[in-house]
Amino acid sequence: MIVKHIPARPAGRNATVERARHARNLVDYLRQPEKQGAEKDYQVAYMLSEKLGDTKGERLFHIGARNFVSTDIDGQRAEMIAVAQAASRSPNPIDHWLLSWREGELPTPAEIDETVAMFVEHLGVDGQPCIYACHGDTDNRHVHLALNRYDPLSRRMIEINDGFTREAAHQAVALIVDRFGWQAEADARYAVVDGRPVMAAGAAARQSEGRKPIGAKAAAYENRTGYRSAQRIVQEEAVPRIKAARSWRDLHAALAEVGIRYDLVGTNGVTLTVGDERVKASSVDRAITRTQVEKRLGAFEPREAAINDVPRDPNGDRLAEAFRADEYRAECERWRRHQQARREQRAALVRESLDEKKQVRPAARERRARLMPPPPDLESWYYDRREVTFVSRWRNRLRVTELPHFSGAAIRTTHLPSEIDGYHGYPCSDGVRYARGPEDPTAFVDRGTRIGVVIQDDQAMLAALRLAALKFDGKVSVNGDEQFRERTFQLAQRNGLGHVLTNPDLAARWQAMQPKSPSRVVPISPAITEPDVRRREGELAKGKIADRPKVATKNQMDPVVTAPPAKPALRPAAPNGSGRTIGSDSAPPPKPAGDRPDVREAVRAREAEILKRSWAHAFTKLEEIERLPVRDEAGRWTIDTDGLSLPERRALSNPDREAETQQRLAEIAADRAKRERGTAQHGEIGRLATPKPSPIAPSGKAAGSQADRQQRRIPPILSRGPDDVTGTPPGGGRTGPGR
Structure with a gap:
């Protein structure tokens, strides 16, 4: 809550008439705020100049009165005028x-x-006539009080707090805020301790140092734009430099480093200029006035011409929670330039002839239709952009906590995806915000070492987690409340990202959920499946991976990763597809999960294995859909990755496997070329491979002779590989158990 004493309109020569006019117009404005008139125009202009809000659309919410004989508003209005007229020695009572x-x-x-009762009682005027009215709609309600300080019994004006009126008003506001539990201002002058108003610690420090609190105009500017006011910039940046200066030259040079000027105005005044705004030194701190500075540095010395101002960063003055305030500021600047162009155009039209006006006016109307005026403040701009989360955060910026976020060491700062899971990245002064579209609300924000989650649904959280895993090299720390951490853990488990969580409790939970085995088996991410068996058999036929263990399908053998048996020592060694056995002593026993260095080593090994499997699976899919690579002008092989999963795309774009990927793409292109050259021979080979009908054995003769068996033998099935078009079976033609 804030309190403000509004001065009356300038009085004319006839004080008697002016007293009655002011009383009548003020009461009429209080009870009829929508009615147009000179008093309303003055009140609107004053409140706008003080940055207290636009009052043009306000309505009457509540009206009341105190210490009147009349019970209706017209009678109370007449009493107010009569008492004011009795104060003949006061121009405005x-x-x-x-x-x-x-x-x-x-x-x-x-x-x-x-x-109102608490306010007038603390000011000591609870027995005086007072009319008050509450104006405003749902937001920023405010009460106007018309208080007559003339006492007809004593025929004197009542002095409030011996002339320290504003001190008493600030004390009353502190008592009211404490009574109803409303929110006090950030620079409140008083606080309530044991039921009594005492000066706040910040106000006491400012008073002892001579500093002044941020004024109502400056605070309203900050609330409207999201940027620091000139008064706050001078208070935070100029005052320490002025106090530390040892000469006038040092003072001017130190202020030039932050783009501020120290100039004399009039006989003894001083202003500090920040950009296009000027601030009086006496309104910031008494220690920086000319009199106080000259006591330390001697007579004033003007600034030398060789000292140049350093340009200020336009976004350096943005307040902490003013998200996307630079975009709103740019819109306001575009609108200001547009209005200036319109004024210049109207001035030019006045000087032109009537015929030229008819030609220029349609174009002017067309340009005006393209640009709409921006909202009056940053909060309204948030509503237009559907940034509902930031509306609340900006309104309560002194009490908000940090957004829940994923953090880590930014290993990769370049080549990050501009789109992930349907969310597109848009650069802003806060970093990169991700949304469905340019006009859609922000889902999450990449702020360097943190990725803040704004919309906490499964799609946005999963996309933010995947971006964090990619940016932070698979080591992501989850920061937020317990509900956010639990939802993140469940999402990571369902989508094969549990291994990237580095929080000790979450990492321990994930480790406990993994199957244990005495053999050295690396768990496979659910998002990555085994390559197709046909692809492995083809490679075996070509002799590429003949020495590797063969991966069988579910119908041929049990899954590769299984839970450990109750007694691993008694479990017989199971043969794998290559004929070799995997026993309990083929790998060292797993180390305990509580050892953090071992867990990190296991995580790195698991990530490398997952990357390798994703890489192999990606090429399996590309061969199944018969997609061919192409070579660009630089001689590099590229291939369309449409249809691959996100882990497979990342595996193909991994810089550590670049050489291997290029070699594999070259092999695919070479295999296809061989296959095309062998197409011409395929028809003849197929005819030769077709089995011939066996002759019928004569009656009474044995049909099992070697010649008959040779004629009846079925030729082998042709391999799919280009090297096996001759019909030779895998293994050099050997058949039977000897393979």
Whole structure:
């Protein structure tokens, strides 16, 4: 809650008429805020200049009065005018106060009545006539108080707090905030301790050092734009440099490093210029005024011409929670230039002839239709962009916590995907935001060493986790509340990403869920399947991997990765596809999962194995769909990866396997060339390979002679590989158990 004393409109020469006019117009504005008039125009202009909000669309929410004889508003209005006219020695006996709540704080009529009662009681004017009204719709409600300080009994004006009126008003606001539990301002002057208002620690420090709090205009500017005000920039950057300077030249040079100027105005005034804005030194800190600085550095010395200002970073002044404020600022700047161009065009049309006006006006109307005015503040811009999460975070920026995020050491900062799982990356001042489209709300944000999750649904969380695994080299730390951590763990388990989680508790849970085996078997990610058996048999036929163990299908043998038996020592060694046996002593026993270095080594080995399997499976799929590589101008082989899974694409683009990938693509191209050359011979070979009909043996003769068996023998099945077009069976023609 903030409190503001609004000055009255300038009075004319006739004080008697002006007192009555001010009382009448102010009461009319309070009870009819929608009615147009001079008083409303003044109030709207004043509140806009003080950055207190646009009051053009406000409505009357509640109205009340205190210490009147009349019970209707017209009678109370007449009493207010009569009491004001009796104060013949005062040009304006009526004070106008404003009490404003934060966005989202919606007081009831009973709370408004009690707030006004507490306010006037603490000011010591609870017996004076007062009319108050609450204006506003659902957000930023505020109360106007018309308080008559003239006492007809004593015929004197009542002095509030011996002239320290604003001090009493800030104390009253602290009591009201404490009474109803509303939110105090960040730079509140007073706080309540044991039921009594005491000066806040920050305000006491500012007072002892001579610093001034951020004004209402500066605070409203920051709330509207998301950038630091000139007053805050001077307070945080200029004041320490001025206090540390040992000469006027050092002072000017130090301020030039941050783009600030220290100039004299008038006889004894000082202003500090930040960009196009000027700030009075006395409104920031008494220690930087000309009088105080001259006591340390001597008489004022102007700035030398050789000292040049360093340009300020336009995004360096952006506040912490002002997400995408640079985009909103750019829209406002485009609209400002558009309005300036329209004004210049209207001025040019005035100087042109009537015929030229008719030719220029349609084009001007067309340009005006393309550009719409931006929203009045950053919060409204969030609503237009459907950034609902950041609306709440910006409104409560002093109390928000960090977004749940995935963090790690950014191993890969280049060649990151611009699209992942349907979410596209759009650069912004906060990093790279990922959304479904340019006008869609942000799902997650890549901020270097952190990937913050904004929309916490399964699709966005999984895409953010995959991006983190790719960027942080498969070592991702989950940061957030317990619910976020549990959802991440479940998503990682279902999608084969459990091994990338480095949190000790999550890594231990994942390790405990993996099957244990005495043999050295690396678990396979559920997202990666075994290569096709036909591909392995073809490679065996060509002699490429004849010495490797053969991978059988589910119908031929049990799965490769199985849970350990109850007694591994008693389990017989099971033969694999190559005829070799895998016993209990073929690999060292697994090390305990509690040893962190061993877990990291196991994770790295598992990642390498998964990458290898994905790489082999990718080429298996490419051969099944008969996709051919092409060579670019640089001589590098490339191939279309449409239809492959994300792990398979990553395996093909892995720089560590670049040479092997290029060699494999070259082999695919060579195999296809051989296959095309052998196509012409395939028809003849197939005819020769067709079995001939066996002659019928004569009656009474044995049909089992060697010649008959040779004629009846069925030729071998042709291999699919280009090297086996002659019909020779795998293994050099040997048949039978000898293979």
